Amino acid sequence: MSDDLFRPLGQAPRAVSRARVRLDPAALLPILAAAVIVAGSAATAWFQPQFRTASFEVPPPAPPKQPEPVARAPLPPPAKTGLDGVQAVGSPPPVVDTPYGRIDVRDPQSLRQPPAMAAFPDDALIESSRFGPLPVRASDGRRPFDVYAGASSGALGARIAVIVGGLGISQTGTQAAIQQLPGSVTLGFAASGNSLSRWMAEARRSGHELLLQTPMEPVGYPQVTPGENTVTVADMTAGAFDALYRSLGRMTNYVGVMNYMGARLTADADAMRAVMDEAARRGLMYLDDGSSSRSLAKATAMSEGTPFAASDILIDGDRDPAKIRQQLDALERTARAKGTAIGVASAFDTSVAEIAAWVHEAEGRGVEIVPVSTLAWDPEQH
Structure with missing residues (x-):
């Protein structure tokens, strides 16, 4: 009755189909077979406990593939330090304190004057004075000892420095020495010589390292004298440096000073202390x-921190060519025994000729002739 109230007008009720669904027996066969298999498995597991659980060997997972190694640029070598802990080549030069101010510690090779400029003084290394251009440390700490030093190979083996002094006295002798002697030979110019600036430039263009020979008080002075502007014990102990400055101002571009005579002064501790301190202050070797x-x-040089070297053999105490050759051979034996040797001679004709010939022969035997600064003890590099 209620259905009739909500039926749309004019529509008769639908007859519901009561037809039964009929199943095909063939379609049931797979289902029955699966049921039988499941039932059999269950029975087997129930009556045979060893089959209730199953164990399977699972292969371990393959290790992850390692990435290909990436090539890395080599690391820079660590900064080297010397015995005093100061950084050396390969790192920025640190600033260190010395008795003569703050200086940069750098590779000495990098401070050397370029060969093309060797004949010209470095203005930063000159102190203008009434005595002439005096050598002095530059404001950045560079020394004449560093800048005007000659070059060497740095190779291992026997090394010999030969110094030929007395140049500047004889014009012809000076020119002959500069022209005949190899550039590896160090030249010493007498402070009392002539035209020293001219000879300095010519010698430097030829590759020579230079020393200035300073007259110093000998035993028996003034009856025995090395010449004008002699540096005396009395002057040095009194702090009077005029005579020394007059010698130092005669020339430029030299690495250090060497004594001319001076047995009296070099035996006096106070006088030598004054000389060495002044040399160190100005950046010179002795x-x-x-x-x-x-x-x-x-x-005294070691106590005052002055670059220092000393001669092992006087080459031409006897000017006979055969005797000079014997001394040169002795110098070579010393170098082979000790590793280094230093010989001193004067610019006599026979000395220059014998030394020039011997140098070429010694180099052929594997001996290196080096500037004397190479063999000097340097407290700022050791």
């Missing part, structure tokens, strides 16, 4: 020519 067994030069 070479002892070995003429006096009483010299205090080495001990």
Whole structure:
């Protein structure tokens, strides 16, 4: 009755189909077979416990593939340090304190004057004075000892420095020495010589390292004298440097000073201390020519921090060519025994000729002739 109230007008009720769904027996066969298999498996597991669980060997997972190694640029070598802990080549030069101010510690090779400029003084290394252009440390700490030094190979083996002094006195002798001697030979110019600026430039263009020979008080002075502007014990102990400055101002572009005579002064501790301190303050080395067994030069140089070297052999105490050759051979034996040797000679014709010939022969035997600064003890590099 209620259905009739909500039926749309004019529509008769639909007859519901009561037809039964009939299943095809063939379609049931797969289902029955699956049921039988499941039932059999269950029975087997129930009556045979060893089959209730199954164990399977699962292969371990393959290790992850490692990425290809990436090539890396080599690391820069660590900064080297010397015995005093100061950084050396390969790192920025640090600033260190010295008794003469703050300086940069750098590779000495990098401070050397370029060969094309060797004949010209470095203005930064000159102090203008009434005595002439005095050598001085540059404001950045560079020394004449560094800048005007000659070059060497740095190779291992026997090394010999030969110094030929007395140049500037004889014009012809000076020119002959500069022209005949190889550039590896160090030249010493007498402070009392002539035209020293001219000879300096010519010698430097030829590759020579230079020393300035300073007259110093000998035993028996003033009856025995090395010449004008002699540096005396009295002057040095009184702090009077005029005579020394007059010598230092005669020339430029030299690495250091060497004594001319001076047995009296070099044996006096106070006088030598003043000389060495002044040399160190100005950035110069000191070479002892070995003429006096009483010299205090080495001990004083080490206490005052002055670059220092000393001669092992006087080459031409006897000017006979055969004797000179014997001394040169002795110099070579010393170098082969010790590793280094230093010989001093004067610019006599026979000395220059013998030394020039011997140098070429010694180099052929594997001996390197080096500037004397190469063999000097340097407290700022050791």
